[in-house]
Amino acid sequence: MVAVQDYTLVRDRRGATWDAVLYVPTVIALVSIGLKLWFSPSQAWAYVLFFMACFFFLTGANRIAARLIILPGAPAGVTVAGDRISLRLRGGATLDLVKNLRYFADYAGRSFALVGMDVSGKRHQFVFHRGQFADPAHFQDIQGRLAVYK
Numbered sequence: 001m002v003a004v005q006d007y008t009l010v011r012d013r014r015g016a017t018w019d020a021v022l023y024v025p026t027v028i029a030l031v032s033i034g035l036k037l038w039f040s041p042s043q044a045w046a047y048v049l050f051f052m053a054c055f056f057f058l059t060g061a062n063r064i065a066a067r068l069i070i071l072p073g074a075p076a077g078v079t080v081a082g083d084r085i086s087l088r089l090r091g092g093a094t095l096d097l098v099k100n101l102r103y104f105a106d107y108a109g110r111s112f113a114l115v116g117m118d119v120s121g122k123r124h125q126f127v128f129h130r131g132q133f134a135d136p137a138h139f140q141d142i143q144g145r146l147a148v149y150k
Contacts, residue, residue, distance in 0.1 A: 004081040007138055012067040012131030023060025027053050075126055080145045103149035
């Protein structure tokens with residue numbers, strides 16, 4: 001019988017700060033250059049820059065909110081049990097990944113991704129960061145347990 005291990009996630013404020021340092025100046029620069037081009041003869045490029053600014057804004061906001069466990073669909077806990085991975089979402093729901101489970105670790109060892117299908121056949125994917133685990137030993141432990149899904 002496989003031992004069931006439960007991990008509770010915490011808010012990664014340090015990682016969210018670094019994400020804000022990355023995304024906020026990028027969005028400000030794109031909007032500034034877009035505004036400058038808006039009042040110039042080459043106005044067509046302003047549309048491209050505004051689109052890019054909106055894209056980076058939405059991507060950055062989603063990434064920061066997920067790290068801070070603000071979104072209702074953000075995982076707040078992970079339970080690894082044999083052939084099933086259960087995720088407790090912030091909104092109170094529980095999501096069981098049971099089919100096509102895949103584990104992807106990054107080369108730097110700071111995050112990993114889980115991809116799988118629930119019992120209804122819907123595909124889900126989640127990224128977990130080292131700062132979301134209260135103890136670095138928990139991060140190493142879950143990576144060891146999930147390595148079978150590579």
